Amino acid sequence: MDTTATLFLPPGGSTIAGEVDALFYFLVYASIVMFGIVLAGMIFFGLRYRHRQGDAAAPTAGISHNTKLELTWSIIPTILVVIVFFWGFNVYLKMNVVPKDAMEIKVTGQKWFWTFDYPEGANTVNELVIPAGKPVKLLMSSKDVIHSFFVPDFRVKMDVLPNRYTIVWFEAKREGTHNLFCTEFCGTGHSSMIGTVRVVPEREYAEWLETASNVGSDLAPEQYGERLFVSKACVTCHSLEGKSVVGPPLNGVFGKPVALTSGGTVIIDENYIRESILEPQASVVAGYQPVMPTYQGILKDREIDALVAYIKSLQ
Amino acid sequence: MNTIPEKNFLNATRGWKSWLFTLDHKRIGVLYLFSIMAAFLVGGVFAILIRLELLGPGRNLMEADTYNQVFTLHGAIMIFLFIIPSIPAALGNFLLPQMIGAKDVAFPRLNLASWWVYILGSIFAVISIAMGSVDTGWTFYTPYATETQTSVISMTLGVFILGFSSIFTGLNFIVTIHKMRLPGQTWFRMPLFVWGLYATAIIQVLATPVLGITMVLLILERVAGIGIFDPAMGGDPVLYQHFFWFYSHPAVYIMILPGMGIISELISTFSKKRIFGYTAIAYSSLAIAFISFLVWGHHMFVSGQSQLAATIFSFLTFLVGIPSGIKIFNWLATMYKGRITFETPMLYALSFLFLFTIGGLTGIFLGALAVDIHLHDTYFVVAHFHYVMVGGTVMAFLGGIHYWWPKIWGRMYSEFWAKIAAAFVFVGFNMTFFTQFILGSQGMPRRYYTYMDQYQPLHAFSSVGSWVMAVGFIIMGVYLFHSIKRGRPAGNNPWGALTLEWETTSPPPTENFVETPKFSHGPYDYDKNVPERTI
Amino acid sequence: MDGHEHSAHPAHLAHHFSEPAQQAESAKMGMWLFLLTEVLLFGGLFVAYTVFPAWNPDMFFNAHKHLNVYLGTLNTFVLISSSVTMALAIRSIQLDRRDVSIRYLVVTLLLAAAFLVVKYFEYSHKIHLGQLPGKFYTFTGIEGTNPHVFFSVYFAMTGLHGVHVLAGMSVIGWVLMRTRRGELSSEYYTPMEMTGLYWHLVDMIWIFLFPLLYLIG
Known part of the structure; x- marks a missing residue:
């Protein structure tokens, strides 16, 4: 459950991804067990108590309830979901507490592209460049309708609203590129409002920032x-x-x-x-x-x- | 051999006016049944179009704008015109008075009005399609819904009007259940389907008005620019989401609770066994109805609402899951030591247990805060609600249709073809939607017209599944309609069930019972009675 | 039903009820449920009302001063009086004093109309000044952010209430007709009783709207 892709999840690229995935897979396995119990019950009872041709149509057992049994199957799932709640809440808190040393990038969503403004004055469209191993805080707003910033590999998502700021933060583990999607329906170009997050080593990032502000000077x-x-x-x-x-x-x-x-x-x-x-x-x-x-x-x-x-x- | 009673509600009066202006709850139920089937057909065609477009990335069949309209219409039609009225207004209307031994619902005129209002609302929805359709998604989120050029007003007006239809039905049912029960049928001797309808009706009456005012404000926003939801004018789009989900989350339970009621009837009848934990099932319906009002914010974990709110909503969401889980175990336990037969309605009930369990468990994923952040607005959510709404409600509805079809028409459909169709629907459904759990958790966002190549194999598989399901529904349409005139007579009680509706003829006479029935046994007393099967 | 003692079914008893008491109780319960939905319908607007003043208290305070408290007070008295006359109409029919009941119903209708006339003057004054909702707002004399929101809320709430007054008037008119035709008496007056309940609700909503909009601070 580290950074490799699994059947259900894309590779995890952020520090939080492993914790989300752990809970996700806990839920997968717990669900398989619960579902297995229900399925086994259906199959077993279905076969065992099937009415066969020629069987007498006699009255069946009048079992109206069984308090112990009912308490058991109420209390055990309750305990399970309470665990899941606290687990989910705990990771959610980490997702929401932005580290003090996070570098800030301004994100603007509009139909149908993303603009990133870096503190040093550079700006990019549809490509977010960030250094590996440093927490990044995105300060996001929209120019028109609601958009939503989603990087599956980082397991982060946040709606981007007009006329107010929302915040998301993450720390990329290593270099690589990741997909960035808009996940709040925003019209014709919604499915093309995608971009990439390019994670580069910290030194390379500094160089990139420098050239990004005056890119193109050497081109026709x-x-x-x-x-x-x-x-x-x-x-x-x-x-x-x-x-x-x-x-x-x-x-x-x-x-x-x-x-x-x-x-x-x-x-x-x-x-x-x-x-x-x-x-x-x-x-x-x-x-x-x-x-x-x-x-x-x-x-x-x-x-x-x-x-x-x-x-x-x-x- | 069984015969069809000479005088029954179907032939009591003749001519189309006697149907369109009938005050008989059974006829109104039948009118609703045909209306929602038509809606289901239209919504289903849109679903097939969606899956065809998503067969591969890029443009396959239509432009992005067309696609956006198609998925919006699929959602809006299936939810407002099909699922919400499906079980309560069609089956509930037909059965509720019979199950409690009454001649009709408390307010027959209001009942007819409900159907007419439904038709009026549908006309507005159709007008909106004709006038260039809607492309907002069925949720009509602002500010997109106030900006788009498409005919949002007509559609939202339609939804507003449909709300009244739902309120009328709910109000009617509550009063009917309170005031019209047969002497002797106490609250805890009511069939559980009636309990399901009762819990549903409470939500219909309490939640729908809020949707009404939300739609009015949305229309005013577009017409008069009142600015309540428009950020540019000092309004708040998140407020809209709160309003919308305050109705639309309980609405999910409007859709599922009556389905759960049907499953209780089916499992007990086909296991010939007293329902296990009657009281727990009845109370859990009410518990679900009340808690459902407190969880709407779980649709908004990433919307910008406060973290504290998100936390509270997450916690309450888990609470609403418990009663549903309890019901599943109760149904299983009902099969224990039963005398089980596997006619078509039972197959749908078992499909329900299989699919709804998956739907419920994946709901736990979405209720867990950290995991929902990743899964929100992806295909995982699409798969989850289709497992609950189709795997749950529609399976229960189909089970109910097959169970009570002989009561409505007095005739049986072909059991052979019915089982084939059920198999196609079950397999096709899982092919279509299980793949979408994986697509979603792999990061595929919903409402996408095109997608990255890596998602193609699963999307294609899902599309093939939709064709399998479509074949099942086509077969079903053919044998069901064929049986209305040609099926062999079913007799009063083809399944050997104990609820009151099986004591009258099939089809029943206009006032349901030739002689007022006496309440002699509870709805599930299979430990004391072995009712004769008439088929 | 079979064998019970009311041998002759009264004309107003519908075929599917077994006795008048069951029918009357059903009607009453249905009406209360309907009133509940009405409260929830306005509930949405009351929520909007609590949200916006919380964001811009000063603007709301400044804007509300442009409502005419005297006309609002007058209308409050008019509506309360109409509720009283409505109750008196029901009391009279219970005592089989049909003519008196009709007179009270007419007075109720007149008071309702008076309410709308006063509302008309208030509205036309606001329209004249451009104190209108949302994008139609052209007035400039109010300090604070987005004063048009106040008028959006004002017009949405009083407008919806006005629609309810109109609906109430038509129902009262219908009951008036039935009373004149002699269909209602001390034995069967459910329609008038239900109308009365509805009218009290319309009145009650105004009693909430009046302080919330006219008497802030």
Whole structure:
């Protein structure tokens, strides 16, 4: 029950995972025993007291109750569940008491991606990078509806609400990558609102933080844009193969006219792309819902330039 | 040979008006029965569509938005239009007065009104489907439900109206049980199905109004933007969740308690044995009904409610589990030293014991705080409530349908096909839903339109299971409908049971009994009586 | 049923009851259960009411000053009086004084209508000032966060209560008709008694609403 995957549980990647799994497997085994008793009773009584053809239809035993027996099967399960309650409560407390030395990362959920703001000024989308062996506290809020932050390998989950903060903390045991899911239904892109948690050694984390704040300076704008297209989750809703996902596809559209829901048409140029990133609802392409969130405050000018250059290059 | 009585409630009056405006509780029960079967069919088609879409990752059949509507409709229809009214309003209506030796329920007009209100509510639900459907999930969580472009108002209005139908039935049953029992039938000589209906009715009357006001506030939120649940306007979305679950958790017991009542009847009848621990079963129904009002917060362990609240709710949740466990052991003990036969209703009762035990035990997982954090909103929860609602309530409902079908129509269905269908349903159900326990604990979130490749084999297996189950239900539909006109006459008491409804003819006359019955023996006195089986 | 002594079944006894007492008791119990559901329906709003003032006590206090206490008090007296006349109507029918009973019912209806008229003036004044729920709120003179929530709660509670007054009036109207047709007497007055219970509940809810909304602090 350490970190390897089992039939029921994915590998455990956090310090709390082992404790959750222990209780989980205690419940599995206790349930198997209880279920076994019920099943054995059904089969045994079913075979033993089966009415066979030719048996006389005589009155049966008038057993109305048996206080001792009934007390036994009331009290034993009660004791069991009280144990389970205290066990679950105990682990739950540990999940909720954030260590004092935890580093804090701000998490924002919105339709349909996650943004992570690190104290040093870097930000990432859909990829949370954390150091191994250090407690991390996430301060989470939503920009629109309720989302829920779930990392199965860490056995942690917490709803992310608009207009208030919720907190979750964990300590990753070793390097590796883990899935991150949204588990509170949030609409069209709910099942694509997934990301990864990348756990790196502490030293590597410090280096990563440094480069993360000025990433892309050594790349050509198109190449940098290509990366941003994935890392800022544009790719969740915009296909590059001409398919309609949530939003319109973006390959081969630059310089072409497009019809808008408001009635007019517009030529897709640098200004239109910029406007669509910062004020997505201003001119929506016909046939699509006005659901794109604004990237105001998430993307810097340099990053918008790179994205424009990248879309331009997709001819 | 058995014959069908010349004059019975089915042919007492003729013409469709005599059905749609009938005041006879049996006819209203039959109207309900057909209505909920239609709802079950529609909800079932949506279920098959869900499983087809989830056969593989990515798009298989429909767009994400369509999928979101389909699972919402599956949930809303199955819960509000099928399971909640299923046992009380259809079987309960048909049987309650017969089981207590009364001519009708206390308020026949209110009873008819309940069915009409049900139809009205269903029409609103259908309108909402026609107007572009709903995509919020059956829980209508705010603020999503106040933002989405889909027709939430019509659906929530439908749910609000359906609530009245439920309240009317519950109120009627409480009064009927209090005031209309046959002289001699004291509280502890009532059949346990009646106890189940009584406990259910209490919840229907006490919890449903809260759902009503919640739906009204949700509608006002959308129409007038009143801001009670809207965080942007100073409201609180978690308050909505409290309101919603204050009804919807007890509602789970509205769904299961009458099912437990049926199981008590079935196990005792087919074991020809006095029910073990009658008093414990009766009181545990009431205990469940009352404790069910105190546990709603266990749906919200990760919602941002306080840790103290979560702890209290977790503790109370375990308490509500105990009476259910006691019942399971009581049913088992009833089989001890019985004279057991395995007709179709008994097979469903045994399926119930098998599946509901799994459903109950996995509920303990979800009640344990630390484990629930991991399992909440994953397929584990989906599997758990299907084991309780389908493995529990629907199995009991099917058992009840097969048990009382000859009483309703006076005719038997094909026992051979019935056993085949029961096997398909049982196997298909386990294939569909046991896999989902594993999917869930492996981290697969619920309400996902697409998923990661690693989850595919189990999802595919689950989908195949849904087809097996569908085959079972199709067979069942065919032989049941065939038997209404063609089945062989069943006689008054095909199973040799002791409750009062078997003393009248099948089908019964309009006022249930030709002569007012006398209360001569308790419902489970198999140690003193060996009633003759008419088939 | 068979062989019991009431040889002639009275016209008001439904076929499935064995005697009038059973029918009357059933009706009474059904009515009390119904009243219970009504209390729970309002219960949801009372919970909302306790939550929001706890978050923004100052706003609630400031906002409530914009309700007209005099009109509220007037309406409280109007409703209590209507409850009294309703009770007197029942008393009169019990004594078989049908004409008196009808007169009391008419007065009850008039008082209920008066309540709604007063409510109409209160509402129209608020609509005029823009003291409206949620997104329709345009008034600016109240200090505190989200004053529109107060008016959301105010309109939801008094609105739902108003709907109940209307429903009560139609039921009283129906009972009035039946009394005039001579269907009710000292032997059978269950409909009027039930209506009375309902009307007292409507009154009672207002007695809770009035201090909670008009007399905070």
